[in-house]
Amino acid sequence: MTQFSVPWQPRPAHPYGMASRAVIALAQSVYGFAAPIVSRFPGAILISAVIATCVGVWMHSVLFGWVDTQLIQAAVTLPDYTPPALSLLSPSTWGLTPSVIHALRVDETVAASVAGLLDYVLWPVQFWIVRDVVGLGALFGLFNVIPVYVIWWERKVAGRIQSRLGPMRVGGWHGWAQSPADGIKLILKEDLVPAGADGPLFRLAPYLTIIPSLLAFLALPFGATYVLRELDVALVFILGVLGAEVVGVILAGWASNNKWSVYGAMREACQMISYEIPMGMALLVPVICVGTLSLSGIADVQQGGWFSWIAFSNPFCFAAFVCYFIASLASLKRAPFDLPEAESELVAGFVTEYSGFRWSLFFFAEYAAMFVICAIASIVFLGGWHSPLPASWGGGLGDGLLARGLTGLLFSGPIWLMFKSVFLLYVQLWLRWTLPRIRIDQVLYSCIQVLLPLTMVLVFGATVWTWASTGHNALWSTVEAATRIILGSIGLVFIGGFIAIAGYGFYHRRRMVGNLVQDVMPGS
Amino acid sequence: MTMADTVLESAPDLLVDTDRVEQGDLRTEEMLVNMGPQHPSTHGVLRVVLRTDGEMVLEAIPHIGYLHRCAEKIGESLAPYQYIPYTDRMDYLAGMNNNQAFAIAVERLCGLEVPARAQAIRVVFAEFNRIASHLVSLGTYGLDMGAFTPFLYCFREREMILDLFEAACGARLTYSYITVGGIHEDLPAGWVERCLEFLDYFEPKIDDYNNLLSFNHIFVKRTAGVGVVSVDEAIAYGLTGPPLRGSGIRWDLRKVLPYDGYEMYDFDVPIARSGGTDEIPHGVVVGDCWSRYYVRVLEMTQSVRIMRQALANLPDGDTEAKKIKNLKLPDDEVYVGIENPRGQLGFYVRGDGSTIPSRVKARGPSFCNLSITTPLCRNVMLADVPAIIGSIDVVMGEVDR
Numbered sequence: 001m002t003q004f005s006v007p008w009q010p011r012p013a014h015p016y017g018m019a020s021r022a023v024i025a026l027a028q029s030v031y032g033f034a035a036p037i038v039s040r041f042p043g044a045i046l047i048s049a050v051i052a053t054c055v056g057v058w059m060h061s062v063l064f065g066w067v068d069t070q071l072i073q074a075a076v077t078l079p080d081y082t083p084p085a086l087s088l089l090s091p092s093t094w095g096l097t098p099s100v101i102h103a104l105r106v107d108e109t110v111a112a113s114v115a116g117l118l119d120y121v122l123w124p125v126q127f128w129i130v131r132d133v134v135g136l137g138a139l140f141g142l143f144n145v146i147p148v149y150v151i152w153w154e155r156k157v158a159g160r161i162q163s164r165l166g167p168m169r170v171g172g173w174h175g176w177a178q179s180p181a182d183g184i185k186l187i188l189k190e191d192l193v194p195a196g197a198d199g200p201l202f203r204l205a206p207y208l209t210i211i212p213s214l215l216a217f218l219a220l221p222f223g224a225t226y227v228l229r230e231l232d233v234a235l236v237f238i239l240g241v242l243g244a245e246v247v248g249v250i251l252a253g254w255a256s257n258n259k260w261s262v263y264g265a266m267r268e269a270c271q272m273i274s275y276e277i278p279m280g281m282a283l284l285v286p287v288i289c290v291g292t293l294s295l296s297g298i299a300d301v302q303q304g305g306w307f308s309w310i311a312f313s314n315p316f317c318f319a320a321f322v323c324y325f326i327a328s329l330a331s332l333k334r335a336p337f338d339l340p341e342a343e344s345e346l347v348a349g350f351v352t353e354y355s356g357f358r359w360s361l362f363f364f365a366e367y368a369a370m371f372v373i374c375a376i377a378s379i380v381f382l383g384g385w386h387s388p389l390p391a392s393w394g395g396g397l398g399d400g401l402l403a404r405g406l407t408g409l410l411f412s413g414p415i416w417l418m419f420k421s422v423f424l425l426y427v428q429l430w431l432r433w434t435l436p437r438i439r440i441d442q443v444l445y446s447c448i449q450v451l452l453p454l455t456m457v458l459v460f461g462a463t464v465w466t467w468a469s470t471g472h473n474a475l476w477s478t479v480e481a482a483t484r485i486i487l488g489s490i491g492l493v494f495i496g497g498f499i500a501i502a503g504y505g506f507y508h509r510r511r512m513v514g515n516l517v518q519d520v521m522p523g524s
Numbered sequence: 525m526t527m528a529d530t531v532l533e534s535a536p537d538l539l540v541d542t543d544r545v546e547q548g549d550l551r552t553e554e555m556l557v558n559m560g561p562q563h564p565s566t567h568g569v570l571r572v573v574l575r576t577d578g579e580m581v582l583e584a585i586p587h588i589g590y591l592h593r594c595a596e597k598i599g600e601s602l603a604p605y606q607y608i609p610y611t612d613r614m615d616y617l618a619g620m621n622n623n624q625a626f627a628i629a630v631e632r633l634c635g636l637e638v639p640a641r642a643q644a645i646r647v648v649f650a651e652f653n654r655i656a657s658h659l660v661s662l663g664t665y666g667l668d669m670g671a672f673t674p675f676l677y678c679f680r681e682r683e684m685i686l687d688l689f690e691a692a693c694g695a696r697l698t699y700s701y702i703t704v705g706g707i708h709e710d711l712p713a714g715w716v717e718r719c720l721e722f723l724d725y726f727e728p729k730i731d732d733y734n735n736l737l738s739f740n741h742i743f744v745k746r747t748a749g750v751g752v753v754s755v756d757e758a759i760a761y762g763l764t765g766p767p768l769r770g771s772g773i774r775w776d777l778r779k780v781l782p783y784d785g786y787e788m789y790d791f792d793v794p795i796a797r798s799g800g801t802d803e804i805p806h807g808v809v810v811g812d813c814w815s816r817y818y819v820r821v822l823e824m825t826q827s828v829r830i831m832r833q834a835l836a837n838l839p840d841g842d843t844e845a846k847k848i849k850n851l852k853l854p855d856d857e858v859y860v861g862i863e864n865p866r867g868q869l870g871f872y873v874r875g876d877g878s879t880i881p882s883r884v885k886a887r888g889p890s891f892c893n894l895s896i897t898t899p900l901c902r903n904v905m906l907a908d909v910p911a912i913i914g915s916i917d918v919v920m921g922e923v924d925r
Contacts, residue, residue, distance in 0.1 A: 162676035259557050263579075263906070335670065336742055344565035344668045345907050436742045437670025439907045440579055 135228045147367035148179040161433045189356035201255035206361035209248030213368040215241040223414040234295040253350035264349025268340035274447040279327035281455035285320035285462040299384030306388040311381040312487040316462040321381040335432035378420035385417040565910035568920030584901035591924035599884030604630040612698035615922040620653035623702035629860040629871035639842040642706035651827040656685045657865035658820040668914040674737045705845035747813035751900045751912035762892045765867025770816030777863040794822035813915035890918040
């Protein structure tokens, strides 16, 4: 073999398989169709996407809610029907079992009033399997869309923080298609399993990582009725399945047959298991105050605007929110706790040997879990899907289509949960691109010696506070109201300061990088 | 042959404790980890073999030579002015200083007089390159610690410096601007004004780096008290530059053995101080990673001071001595050391009456400073190894030459 001979086989005539070429062709045609429009009318498209989402959500609510109302009105006349206890819980608890619906169709007097519903367009809607399939489809779509756009957004945020632009080319408007393009690239990459790796486990690990974060979406309520499975223990369920993610990570590190991967996996294991404890303890504080583990139930008590959010209800919840946020950063392995994939120490940690589609699965799992964690923080501490405005302000709106829409936009609806979660996500990105990384002994010190005792104190304090407030003492009620106002004002100052500083930075975004840059920097 | 065998063969002085150690019910053993030469935080192609016990690094042995290009031998077959471009490739982050070191060595050997204007411009560019080099050092040290943003800020400013270099000499990395007998070309029109404008812009930015990185609590926790080099150790291992001054020794060749008219400028030599005094964070020990890092930050301010003085009193006149082509090197030898951003860069040149030196030898600061790696990386955490290597700030192009 001479020095210049190639030791591997020449490429086949068609380097990609049929499926890959089909994907490329599809992507090209979609891109060719979408790019000119999107790059020409970016603002209009963004606004219409938001409007379409709102309309879709309202249509969903009108369709399912109205059908259910009609059916319940008809069903209450039946002898064996027990009316629902809580109207806000999901329709599966409304008692509309298949036998009830069958009885509705058999009973002649009732059948006349619901015939239009059950026989024609809305006929499939009555079946839970249909609703579940629709809901699963929507969740899976959300699960795919969130990481893709959080990654794009993270790159834009990082760009702004680092006085550069981030993605600007793919798709035209601010590189909106960068993440889908990256995804296509990753899918088309060579399917690589290292020679010394444990093949089956190496292939299995990404799925064990991504499935828990997908499962978490099943019990996550996005609004009062927007939940696939209403669980009484939704909080415990979500924490539990997210905790199972560590299995996939350890497996990935071990199966890679790479020492850096093992380091990453072991760091992830010890970090995640330690931080699950303060995270759970911090979530116990609001649970003690409210008295339920159901996420919908926790969100329900926070109606009534900014000052009734749990984070502002007492000092212990306020501190628990901060503890939860810090602990969640660590258990999500986000900066400054991103030791498992610390590239300056461990090359890429447990994903060192992964590439292509499997690598992207780890990142899907990470970003989806980030969203879930932020959504839980919003639901448990920040009022969930209730807006900062008290819902009583919209009392005269009535129950029409427009009123439902306005209520969803102004007072309570999934859009508010999204808004709050995205804000918390932004804080995570902000921290990541600002702070250096902590060392592993400091990580464990801050968990075991700081966060754990602190959250224990918080749980105890919250218990005492809750015990004190059950007495209906007039003086204590005044103290509670004053606490709410003080803590809520602190929150307002934080948000106001954030908006002011962000606005200042945005307004002066050209001046801050200096006069010398201004002339040369593209896009400035 | 497995990877472990390769490592063992290449590092016979490194014995792995293959005997199993009983710790309670657990049976553990030590592990050899190969860090580099393609590791993100070994700053080029440094390879460090780590003997680890979990997260603890018991021993770290650096292996060098992946970038060896016979740089010194080439100097023995070229005329000095032809060899200048090769000096750029040694410490590629401080090309100007390397040019200057070799040029001064040859000038001393031949007794060439460098015009005053050329000397002043040399000082400007040497200090400018020191700032650029320290910016890279700061930024990549932030990267080693996991902070991405300071890196981009440092490179933003470095980019402007490179623009100014490009305006003066046409190159952004390998300048060959300072040559034997002076500088290659005079400054273009308006360069001084643009440079002063940049300095006005740059000085407040140093506070930004301090706020963002130097005094960041996490950063201080990661670097303070890590990798402490005592005064005796620093001298024994031949450390120079920021690692030496980071151990509290006020030694700077610009002060001690001035060259190119450094004696005319008014500047301080910053050294490390212990924590808790004068805005130095608590926990900082003289000689630790944070001190070495912070000496560089302080040096940038001093470089700006020197540049302002030099630019304010730029003499008129020639920029190059006469007769530098076909320069006959006398049958003599010379060693000249200058203060490179990383320490003492010395060139030993011996002539034999012809135009080509018979011996060229470089004394590189990175090479000598790197020798402290093994004693420093003994019984530290894995995450401290990049912190220590980054704070020594080696450029592998110069280590391997």
